[in-house]
Amino acid sequence: EAQVTQNPRYLITVTGKKLTVTCSQNMNHEYMSWYRQDPGLGLRQIYYSMNVEVTDKGDVPEGYKVSRKEKRNFPLILESPSPNQTSLYFCASSYLGGAQETQYFGPGTRLLVL
Amino acid sequence: AQSVTQLGSHVSVSEGALVLLRCNYSSSVPPYLFWYVQYPNQGLQLLLKYTTGATLVKGINGFEAEFKKSETSFHLTKPSAHMSDAAEYFCAVTAPFGKGGGNKLTFGTGTQLKVEL
Numbered sequence: 001e002a003q004v005t006q007n008p009r010y011l012i013t014v015t016g017k018k019l020t021v022t023c024s025q026n027m028n029h030e031y032m033s034w035y036r037q038d039p040g041l042g043l044r045q046i047y048y049s050m051n052v053e054v055t056d057k058g059d060v061p062e063g064y065k066v067s068r069k070e071k072r073n074f075p076l077i078l079e080s081p082s083p084n085q086t087s088l089y090f091c092a093s094s095y096l097g098g099a100q101e102t103q104y105f106g107p108g109t110r111l112l113v114l
Numbered sequence: 115a116q117s118v119t120q121l122g123s124h125v126s127v128s129e130g131a132l133v134l135l136r137c138n139y140s141s142s143v144p145p146y147l148f149w150y151v152q153y154p155n156q157g158l159q160l161l162l163k164y165t166t167g168a169t170l171v172k173g174i175n176g177f178e179a180e181f182k183k184s185e186t187s188f189h190l191t192k193p194s195a196h197m198s199d200a201a202e203y204f205c206a207v208t209a210p211f212g213k214g215g216g217n218k219l220t221f222g223t224g225t226q227l228k229v230e231l
Contacts, residue, residue, distance in 0.1 A: 004157070033218050040123070042204060042221035043158075058218065090157060098219040099208040100146050100165040105157035 001029045004106035006091050012112045013081055021076045021109045023091030029104075031097030032074040036060065037088040037108075042094075049074055050097050081113045116141045116207045120222035128230050133192040134209055135225045137179075137205030140186065147188040148206045148219065158204065164188065175199070200229045 013019055025032065033048040035058075045058030049068040063085055063109045065077040074093075078085060089109045094101040121136040139145055146165045152159040162173025168179040175198075179190045188205060203226075206219040 002150060033217070035219075040223055042118075042223040043206075043219070044221070045218050048218065057172060092158075092219075094217050099217060100163070102148075102160045102163065103218055105150075105159070107155075107157045 004093055004104050006097055006109050007105040008109060009107065010110050014114050016080050018079050019081060021089060023074045024072050025093040026072065027093060027104065028071065029093040029095050030071055032091065032093045034076050035090045035092065035100065037045060037090060043090065083113045085111065086113045087111060115186050116145060116209050116220045117224035118205050118207050118220055120205050120225050122225055123223065124226045126228040126230060127195045129197055130194050133199065133202050133227065134193045135190040135224060135227065137188045137190065138186050139207045141207060141209055143209045145209055147181060147209045149190050150204045150206060152202045152204065195229045200227055202226050204226060
């Protein structure tokens, strides 16, 4: 089954404790992206990747890191989480990253930073 | 730069009634427009999209939307609401060669649809 998976689905942590949210897709997509969803703000892009070893900032990259060492994986790293990073996070992928392409979303990771 | 405005953060309809969710966009170049649906505790799923060609676009689950350039609108409709349509709906826009890669979606703030008996 074609899908985007994220782990963990739920995470409670404390300020400053490094964490990684994994994202994996099995559709051989070139383009992957991370969004965060906050009430009243919709979804905002954090980082994206057009291909292996090619990443760039989205609209809200502060406090986040990403890497793309393999085509299928695109982990999101919070090196020193803060309470304002409490949010619902979605990973998404699409075939080549063309503007007209459908993006496929993972199920989301709900993060609470105390 | 692109932006999306969704009028009404909450919409309530009776089962069997018309569903109308409003979306207006702003874009400096011809946009590509999308509607995504989010069911509780799930990721986003594409309902339909407009890229080029016919301005009336049909999607899954009986939804459709019409791209109206003169009104900069892409409203989502369904003739008859069903209980299973209760979800949050997001309008989004991309543009060729936009920032964030061509595929960066700029989302509206979402509309929560409630369907009542």
